[in-house]
Amino acid sequence: MRSTQHIKTKEHKSSQSPGKNMNDSRSERSYAKSEPDFEYYVAKKYNSKSDKERELYFQKLLDAFRTLSEEAPEVFDSIAPEMLQRSIWSWRGADPLLSKKFNNWLLADYQWTPFDDILPKEHTHHPMLDVPPLDPTNLDEAHHSLIEALQGRFRGDPHRWDASRRDQFIILGMMATAGGYGVRQGKLIHSLGMGLAESGVRGANTVRAAKIALSRLAKPFGLQLFAPAVGNGSERIHMFTDEELASIIARYVFNHDASMLLPATSFPNVSS
Numbered sequence: 139m140r141s142t143q144h145i146k147t148k149e150h151k152s153s154q155s156p157g158k159n160m161n162d163s164r165s166e167r168s169y170a171k172s173e174p175d176f177e178y179y180v181a182k183k184y185n186s187k188s189d190k191e192r193e194l195y196f197q198k199l200l201d202a203f204r205t206l207s208e209e210a211p212e213v214f215d216s217i218a219p220e221m222l223q224r225s226i227w228s229w230r231g232a233d234p235l236l237s238k239k240f241n242n243w244l245l246a247d248y249q250w251t252p253f254d255d256i257l258p259k260e261h262t263h264h265p266m267l268d269v270p271p272l273d274p275t276n277l278d279e280a281h282h283s284l285i286e287a288l289q290g291r292f293r294g295d296p297h298r299w300d301a302s303r304r305d306q307f308i309i310l311g312m313m314a315t316a317g318g319y320g321v322r323q324g325k326l327i328h329s330l331g332m333g334l335a336e337s338g339v340r341g342a343n344t345v346r347a348a349k350i351a352l353s354r355l356a357k358p359f360g361l362q363l364f365a366p367a368v369g370n371g372s373e374r375i376h377m378f379t380d381e382e383l384a385s386i387i388a389r390y391v392f393n394h395d396a397s398m399l400l401p402a403t404s405f406p407n408v409s410s
Contacts, residue, residue, distance in 0.1 A: 219244055249372055250322035272389040280359045281386055287355050288390060296396035304399060305330055306348045307391075311400045313364070313378055314387040324372025329401045345376065 187195060207214040226240060239247075239256040247256070274285045292299075292307055299307075308329055312321050327341035349364055356363045365379040378384035391397060 246328060250324035270389060271393050280361055283359045284356050284361055285390055291355060292394065292396060296399060305344060306352055307396050308399050309345060309348045310352055310387065311391040313376055314384045314391055317384050318377065318381045320375040320377030322372060323374040323376060326376065
């Protein structure tokens with residue numbers, strides 16, 4: 139049986155060796171010292187890589203993340219969103235608009251919006267109020283007549299429109315401002331406020347009905363608004379058949395009181 143004096147002596151020795159306890163162990167001090175060295179090493183290696191080496195390095199990193207997503211999906215799901223968010227913060231700093239776009243992308247928009255679509259572009263889009271107003275008298279006869287028909291269809295207070303008229307305006311505006319690139323069906327349905335649960339047959343039928351109504355409006359003037367849609371499901375692409383016509387209608391839409399119905403991610407693709 140150990141004596142009281144032996145126990146006290148052992149306690150005294152432990153208290154005199156702070157560098158060897160668990161809170162400041164040799165391994166912990168070594169890790170703390172090596173961590174910044176490792177970060178410096180990685181940064182130095184990145185800067186010393188050629189473009190070809192860097193491309194290969196990035197590809198291997200992407201392959202590693204894909205493997206992680208397949209082998210440990212729960213882990214990947216827990217770290218990937220935070221990694222993206224921290225990367226955006228390091229790159230752009232405090233950017234409330236980008237942060238909101240990113241959050242929306244994580245919640246739902248990822249299904250139809252490529253990640254690079256939410257990133258800031260080098261060129262600057264015209265703000266909504268800077269879109270040149272449309273003067274129908276400067277248009278040819280067919281386009282002039284179509285704009286007059288649209289003015290008749292979308293007259294009055296937008297807050298008092300029925301659902302079908304509202305849907306038609308949103309779809310017309312989103313497709314027109316997309317120019318020749320088109321819009322994914324899932325994004326159209328989501329922007330109509332139908333939610334993800336309605337992205338199946340009902341949502342597709344709503345988009346189809348709106349496009350038919352708008353096409354009938356343009357048909358008497360010899361104009362075809364929309365190109366045939368391509369793809370399936372939420373990835374189905376809807377677009378205008380003519381970029382010039384899309385630009386004309388975009389100018390009409392963005393100078394309309396109902397432009398507030400369009401999602402914030404819609405920007406004018408128009409020329410002055």
